Amino acid sequence: MNAMVEPRSADEGVLATLSRAKALIESHDFDSAVQVYFQLLKTELSGPLRGEVLTNLGAALCLLGRSETGPLAQARLDQAHHLLVSALPFRSRIQAPAAWATTRANLAMVHLARYQAGGDRDELLSGHLALDGIEQALSHTGETALRDWATAIRDQLIDLRERRRERR
Numbered sequence: 001m002n003a004m005v006e007p008r009s010a011d012e013g014v015l016a017t018l019s020r021a022k023a024l025i026e027s028h029d030f031d032s033a034v035q036v037y038f039q040l041l042k043t044e045l046s047g048p049l050r051g052e053v054l055t056n057l058g059a060a061l062c063l064l065g066r067s068e069t070g071p072l073a074q075a076r077l078d079q080a081h082h083l084l085v086s087a088l089p090f091r092s093r094i095q096a097p098a099a100w101a102t103t104r105a106n107l108a109m110v111h112l113a114r115y116q117a118g119g120d121r122d123e124l125l126s127g128h129l130a131l132d133g134i135e136q137a138l139s140h141t142g143e144t145a146l147r148d149w150a151t152a153i154r155d156q157l158i159d160l161r162e163r164r165r166e167r168r
């Protein structure tokens with residue numbers, strides 16, 4: 001299960017850069033994608049576009065952190081968490097439900113990865129909380145793939161919680 005990166009933007013120059021970063025992620029060059037997103041954050045961006053870049057950077061760092069181990073992985077996942085939380089004020093549940101849901105689902109992915117890296121069961125609960133409201137927010141949109149992705153994340157969180165209970 002991977003993080004979801006958004007491919008769209010209103011500004012053509014930023015759109016080209018976002019497309020390049022997405023291609024880097026698809027080729028599993030997460031380090032380069034992270035560098036591209038950090039460069040974008042240094043530019044003048046509208047609020048919604050800043051939220052998109054923060055979300056994509058958080059997703060890229062989550063993917064990078066999941067491919068690593070130890071303190072470096074944990075540091076990347078913590079940074080991804082911070083960026084995704086920072087993106088939320090730019091992503092209104094009412095005005096942009098798909099953007100809001102994408103950020104929240106990526107946040108749940110970070111909690112899942114942090115649980116897998118460190119075993120802190122509170123991360124499972126935090127992952128569930130990050131997903132709360134996504135189905136409702138997307139109920140009147142055509143975002144079935146996004147809704148299905150959020151459901152798959154929740155299913156994985158439930159499965160991990162169930163496995164943890166069985167070990168006791």
